[in-house]
Amino acid sequence: MARVLLIEDDHETAGEIIAELVDRGFEVDRAATGTEGLAxxxxxxxxxxxxxxxxxxxxxxxxxETVRQDQVRIPVLVLSALGAVDDRVRGLRAGGDDYLTKPFALLELVARIEALLRRPAETRDTVLRVGPLDLDLLARNARREDRAIDLLPREFRLLEYMMRRKDQLLTRAMLFEEVWNYKFVPKSNLVDVHIGRLRRKVDGADEEPLIQSVRGEGFILRAPA
Structure with missing residues (x-):
């Protein structure tokens, strides 16, 4: 019997969802506030x-965003009255797995939950590896082969984000939104400064560079060929 955590402040909507899910054999826990739901x-x-x-x-x-940073990999269905494309994209980029716009049919809600439960579980690896670079998410340390890399918290988060998306072009807008949680792109060289510091720590003088800049576009983390 699958267990659903429903975080919904509207009592009428929550009641309808709970009744439908219980009738279909689900166990349901409900939180009415964001603080309670996060806990x-x-x-x-x-x-x-x-x-x-x-x-x-x-x-x-x-x-x-918080539970994803805590490495909680439970699949998430986002409910919202905001149905614009940008709103749906923001919900998925925050770590949601699916997005359903209100008002919705309860049958569709159930079908989407069942689809999420059928997906293979996301990897729960606690160590990320890209070429010679290792990032231990539990011990909170990084190494390049035998060399320890001392990272500040923001640098750790930035490197984790890049390693999870190796070989992908990451724009400054993406990094501002996903690493700094900015909902806009400030007129600042903040990303470039942090990338520069991270590159000096990850890529030693005699080592093949892993962090690469794409002029006018952004940055890519690549393993050596």
Whole structure:
């Protein structure tokens, strides 16, 4: 029997969802505020989460971003009255696995939950590897072969983000949004400064560069050929 964590502040909507899910054999835990929902999500006891985007206290996307940073890999369905393409993209980029716009049919909600539960579980590896570079997410340390790399917290988050997306072009806008949680692109060289510091730590003088700049576009982390 699958267990659903529902984070929804509207009592009527929550009641309808719970009744439908229980009738179909699901166990349902409900949180009515963002703060309560985050605490329950971090416990990691659910098989799937259904999260309203607009919540009192902590908003739904902040909940998702936080649990993803905590390495909680529960699949998440985002509920929202905001149905524009940009809103859906923002929900998925925050770490949501699916997005359903209100109002919705309960049958579709159930079908989407069932589809999320059928997906293969995401890898729970606690060590990321790209070529000679290792990042231990539990011990919070980094190494390039036998050389330890001393990273500040923001540098660690930046390197983790890049290693999870190796060989992908990462624009400054993407890094501002995903690593700094900015919802806009400031007129700042903040990303370039941090990339420069990270590159000096990751790529030694006699080592093949892993972090590469693409002029006018962004940055790529690549393993040596």
């Amino acid at each position: 329950m999500a971090r416990a990691g006891e659910a098989d799937v989460m259904v999260v309203d985007r607009l919540l009192p206290g902590i908003d739904g996307l902040s909940i998702i």
